[in-house]
Amino acid sequence: MQKPVQKRTLKTRARLLAASVEVVARNGYEALRVEEVVQAAGVAKGTFFAHFHDKDALMEILIGERLAACFDEVEGGAAPKTVDQIIAALEPIHSVMTSERYVFDLLLRYSGATAITEIGPIAHCFERYFRVVSGWLETADVRQDISADLLAEGVQAFAIQAMSLRFCALHSATTFTDRLQVYLEAWLTPAA
C-alpha cells in the first residue's frame, strides 16, 4: 500500500474508493457491504482485501476524508474566542461524527493509534481536533491556570461525552449543543 507503483493499482484503488463513496451515498455507512462495493467496482472480492486490510480500514479512509474536509473548512475561519463560538465552530465536525451511530462507534474504536508505526486516518483526525482546539484556546477567553493542551484534551473528552449521550435514550431531554455548552463553560470558564 505504501508504494503503489503500477498505474493499474492506482486505478483499481480509485475505482474501489469511488464505488464505496457511491454505495455509502446510497444507503449510508452501516449498510455498506464489501460484496456490493466490489461488484460496483468490477473487481473480485480478494482484490478489495489486497487494497484494504479489512472493511474497517476502508471506513476509516472514507470517514477520515470527510472529516478532513470539515477540518479544512473549520480551520479556514477565524479562531473562536468564547465557548459559544467554539461550539459553533466545531459544529460541522460534530455533525459528521454523529451522523450515524455506526460512524460514531467506529470513530471511538479507532480514535487511538494501535501501533506507533501506523496511525490511521481516524487517529489523525483526533490529533487534528486536539491541535486545532488547543490552538484556539491559546488566545481564547478561558481560564489560564492550565495549559491550552490540557484544556483541549478536556474539550475533546466532553465533546465525546456529549456525542455519546446524543445516542442515549435516557438523556435525550437535553440537546447535544446545550449539554456541550454546560460542559465547556464549567470546564473552560470555572467560577470557583
Add this chain to the structure above:
Amino acid sequence: MQKPVQKRTLKTRARLLAASVEVVARNGYEALRVEEVVQAAGVAKGTFFAHFHDKDALMEILIGERLAACFDEVEGGAAPKTVDQIIAALEPIHSVMTSERYVFDLLLRYSGATAITEIGPIAHCFERYFRVVSGWLETADVRQDISADLLAEGVQAFAIQAMSLRFCALHSATTFTDRLQVYLEAWLTPAA
C-alpha cells in the same frame, strides 16, 4: 426473557451462562465463540439465541455482572474526599473496564440505552458510576460552583478519555492514573 416460567428455561439459561464464564476464564472475552459456548453447555446454537438476543447481549450480562460486583465492593468503603482518594476508590472499576480492549469497546458501544424501555446491563453500570461519583462529590473537597451531578458527568468523561488513551500507542508516555489525576484536579479543583 421477562417471564421464564418453565424450570427448564432457567436451567438452560444457567448452563449457558456458566459455560460462558468458563469459556471466558479460559481465553478472555474477545476469543469467546458462540459455538464453543453452546457445545460446553450441551445445547443447540439456536437455543443460545432464544436466550440472548445476540452475542453482545451475553457479553453485556457477563461484563455487567463483573462490574456490578466491583461497584458493590467500592460502595462498601468510605466515601473518598480528595481527587487521589476518588481515583483510588474507582481503580477496581477502571481496571475491569480496561482489562481488554474488546471489553472497553463494548462498554462504550453499550454505555447508553438505545431505547428507554430497555436499559442494558452496561448502561446500568454507567448510571451507577454516575450516581456513586455524584454521591461522593456532594461531600468531597471540590469546587462548589456547579452541581455534583455535573461534576460526576465530567469525571466520567475524563475517566473514559484516560482509558481510551491507555489503549493508544501515541500517548503511552503517561500512565492512566497520572493522566486521570491531572484531568480531575483541573476539573474538580480549578485554581482559576
Add this chain to the structure above:
DNA sequence: ATTTTTTATTGACCATGGTCACTTTTTGAT
C-alpha cells in the same frame, strides 16, 4: 387420561467478512 395450546429446543441454512493457492499482468533484464 387425552387433547389442545403454549413454550422451548433443534440444526440445517443463510449472510457476510476474510483467506489463500493459483492465474494473469506488468516490469526489467538479456
Add this chain to the structure above:
DNA sequence: ATCAAAAAGTGACCATGGTCAATAAAAAAT
C-alpha cells in the same frame, strides 16, 4: 523480442454470528 521475476487480481473456500420452519416438551383445558 523473449523470458524470468515481481506484482496484482481472482474466486472458491472458510469462520462465525445469526435465522427459522420443524420438532419436542411442558402446561392447560377437556
